[in-house]
Amino acid sequence: MAGHAAKTPVCVLGLGLIGGSVLRAAAAAGRVAFGYNRSADGVNAAINDGFDATADLDTVLPRAAETGALIVLAVPVPALPTLLDHVHRLAPNCPLTDVTSVKSAVLDDVTAAGLAEKFVGGHPMAGTSHSGWPAGHAELFVGAPWVISVDDHVDPTVFAAVLDLILDCGSVAVPARSEEHDAAAAAISHLPHLLAEALAVTAADVPLAFALAAGSFRDGTRVAGTAPDLVRAMCEANAPQLVPTLDRAMELLAAARESLTADGSVAELVNTGHAARTRYDNFPRNEIVTVVIGEEDWRRELAAAGRAGGVIRSALPVRDSR
Amino acid sequence: MAGHAAKTPVCVLGLGLIGGSVLRAAAAAGRVAFGYNRSADGVNAAINDGFDATADLDTVLPRAAETGALIVLAVPVPALPTLLDHVHRLAPNCPLTDVTSVKSAVLDDVTAAGLAEKFVGGHPMAGTSHSGWPAGHAELFVGAPWVISVDDHVDPTVFAAVLDLILDCGSVAVPARSEEHDAAAAAISHLPHLLAEALAVTAADVPLAFALAAGSFRDGTRVAGTAPDLVRAMCEANAPQLVPTLDRAMELLAAARESLTADGSVAELVNTGHAARTRYDNFPRNEIVTVVIGEEDWRRELAAAGRAGGVIRSALPVRDSR
Numbered sequence: 001m002a003g004h005a006a007k008t009p010v011c012v013l014g015l016g017l018i019g020g021s022v023l024r025a026a027a028a029a030g031r032v033a034f035g036y037n038r039s040a041d042g043v044n045a046a047i048n049d050g051f052d053a054t055a056d057l058d059t060v061l062p063r064a065a066e067t068g069a070l071i072v073l074a075v076p077v078p079a080l081p082t083l084l085d086h087v088h089r090l091a092p093n094c095p096l097t098d099v100t101s102v103k104s105a106v107l108d109d110v111t112a113a114g115l116a117e118k119f120v121g122g123h124p125m126a127g128t129s130h131s132g133w134p135a136g137h138a139e140l141f142v143g144a145p146w147v148i149s150v151d152d153h154v155d156p157t158v159f160a161a162v163l164d165l166i167l168d169c170g171s172v173a174v175p176a177r178s179e180e181h182d183a184a185a186a187a188i189s190h191l192p193h194l195l196a197e198a199l200a201v202t203a204a205d206v207p208l209a210f211a212l213a214a215g216s217f218r219d220g221t222r223v224a225g226t227a228p229d230l231v232r233a234m235c236e237a238n239a240p241q242l243v244p245t246l247d248r249a250m251e252l253l254a255a256a257r258e259s260l261t262a263d264g265s266v267a268e269l270v271n272t273g274h275a276a277r278t279r280y281d282n283f284p285r286n287e288i289v290t291v292v293i294g295e296e297d298w299r300r301e302l303a304a305a306g307r308a309g310g311v312i313r314s315a316l317p318v319r320d321s322r
Numbered sequence: 323m324a325g326h327a328a329k330t331p332v333c334v335l336g337l338g339l340i341g342g343s344v345l346r347a348a349a350a351a352g353r354v355a356f357g358y359n360r361s362a363d364g365v366n367a368a369i370n371d372g373f374d375a376t377a378d379l380d381t382v383l384p385r386a387a388e389t390g391a392l393i394v395l396a397v398p399v400p401a402l403p404t405l406l407d408h409v410h411r412l413a414p415n416c417p418l419t420d421v422t423s424v425k426s427a428v429l430d431d432v433t434a435a436g437l438a439e440k441f442v443g444g445h446p447m448a449g450t451s452h453s454g455w456p457a458g459h460a461e462l463f464v465g466a467p468w469v470i471s472v473d474d475h476v477d478p479t480v481f482a483a484v485l486d487l488i489l490d491c492g493s494v495a496v497p498a499r500s501e502e503h504d505a506a507a508a509a510i511s512h513l514p515h516l517l518a519e520a521l522a523v524t525a526a527d528v529p530l531a532f533a534l535a536a537g538s539f540r541d542g543t544r545v546a547g548t549a550p551d552l553v554r555a556m557c558e559a560n561a562p563q564l565v566p567t568l569d570r571a572m573e574l575l576a577a578a579r580e581s582l583t584a585d586g587s588v589a590e591l592v593n594t595g596h597a598a599r600t601r602y603d604n605f606p607r608n609e610i611v612t613v614v615i616g617e618e619d620w621r622r623e624l625a626a627a628g629r630a631g632g633v634i635r636s637a638l639p640v641r642d643s644r
Contacts, residue, residue, distance in 0.1 A: 183530070187525040187531045187539075192542035195542060198575050202574065207502060208506040211631050211633075212469060212510055220517060225596070232588055235582070239583070245524060249520045250579070265558060266558060270519055272519070272523050276523050309532070
């Protein structure tokens with residue numbers, strides 16, 4: 001073929017909000033994109049919207065293998081082990097990524113299935129409180145950070161392929177090690193979900209509360225509208241990181257309660273909270289442009305750059321060092 | 323004057339976000355509206371925007387007294403006692419309301435200043451994370467619930483005057499007793515602020531957290547951007563209601579932590595939180611139309627209607643029973 005090579009096809013396994021949006025975004029970027037969903041409802045909804053979808057894993061995976069597709073794991077964490085067994089049996093050489101929220105747990109499952117060599121984890125930091133195929137759209141990821149794994153095992157070629165998909169979806173890629181991602185996700189995603197649930201439950205018992213509820217409550221409980229199964233799946237899969245994060249938040253609240261009853265003051269919590277939020281508002285996002293994928297120390301360099309707020313906005317050069 | 327009587331003039335004391343927005347909304351509704359602010363900055367900003375403002379309490383209060391203006395207390399709670407002394411000295415017969423967030427504390431201060439007879443408390447449930455005159459606008463309250471007090475002492479004529487201002491600002495009035503308001507405000511406003519502060523502080527200590535933060539974190543910490551003095555003032559003034567509310571939230575979080583470590587599950591919190599949020603989304607807002615202000619039991623009837631989600635969207639008939 002003259003000119004640019006055709007883009008890698010994409011095979012999305014799981015057509016919920018996230019997977020369904022990846023399928024749409026990949027197709028919108030001009031790729032061959034096809035998907036699988038366990039329930040016929042999701043498959044039919046996708047087909048009715050003009051997409052290439054099936055409920056038959058035994059045909060979709062051989063097709064992925066034949067076309068060398070990048071397989072995107074987009075099912076809930078509890079469904080992964082069974083799905084990975086099928087991938088290992090029918091498409092063991094395809095490059096593989098995922099879009100689920102807990103990277104260490106997924107990496108463990110992928111490793112147990114013997115597929116780590118072809119796997120580079122991912123996590124788009126986007127979503128809505130709605131779920132399922134109908135809630136998705138091709139622009140869901142535009143401008144959002146999308147974590148891409150730079151763990152020690154990561155292969156440069158697979159990394160480049162996953163990065164290409166992330167950029168096609170309009171996201172900025174944030175390179176991170178799985179365990180660092182999970183600690184951060186506990187703080188900025190899983191803890192907020194638990195706080196939102198606790199806030200909703202607390203207010204529900206107070207007469208007049210819902211009658212008066214406005215912006216603070218609506219914002220503070222928005223993610224409590226997320227389907228309970230999804231919230232449970234991500235919080236429970238990340239328990240090792242979530243528990244200490246939750247402890248820290250409870251410690252801060254307990255100290256504020258103590259100070260409020262003893263001295264009538266919540267100054268410490270309020271001042272440090274405001275300072276932290278201000279730091280977040282001013283957090284820099286620099287573009288990572290100097291790293292060559294596959295050169296010595298490239299994974300470590302990318303992890304450090306991601307930690308400092310660096311993002312990848314366009315393709316990086318690749319030198320396959322293997 | 324033929325036709326409709328002129329609207330009651332409005333004198334706003336304190337031209338921050340809320341007071342400044344009341345001044346603008348009252349003027350936009352065609353009222354004579356004038357204001358006072360302690361700092362010259364706020365006064366100059368208001369004057370530059372074409373409004374009638376002064377930093378001189380000793381002229382603004384006699385003017386309110388001469389014109390029979392409705393005085394709106396819009397200063398932080400700690401500044402109230404001194405301000406109320408001036409009101410008592412210079413404009414003791416003006417109808418009086420407030421727009422601060424803790425109704426029992428304000429009522430205590432107003433009673434101590436000998437002004438309870440002319441006072442009907444209010445609390446617009448609107449705001450942004452910004453503060454000061456420049457952050458305000460005439461439409462800030464449009465569509466928002468605005469609590470109006472129906473405590474036992476409330477005078478029908480003053481109530482009707484305050485209700486008229488609330489409706490002029492485009493809000494829906496929610497009648498409530500002060501102590502019930504404060505319990506609800508603890509749950510839907512003050513607790514969300516403390517949770518947002520705790521979330522911001524927790525995430526600030528986790529490397530990579532700000533780099534990945536997206537919707538859940540941004541929404542969950544939005545109110546941590548509010549000026550610390552304002553957050554402290556409302557939380558600390560409502561400590562008697564906030565402490566048990568905070569205890570309830572911490573109890574829910576502690577139970578979830580226990581369940582997560584013991585059984586790997588956060589099902590209880592997540593399911594009840596989702597159910598509570600769903601109830602909130604479907605909370606009915608019925609219009610209150612049958613109550614006559616000043617008739618027997620009118621305050622009790624309004625309090626019960628407010629508790630059930632009732633709101634006042636247009637003027638109610640008044641019969642002054644005094």
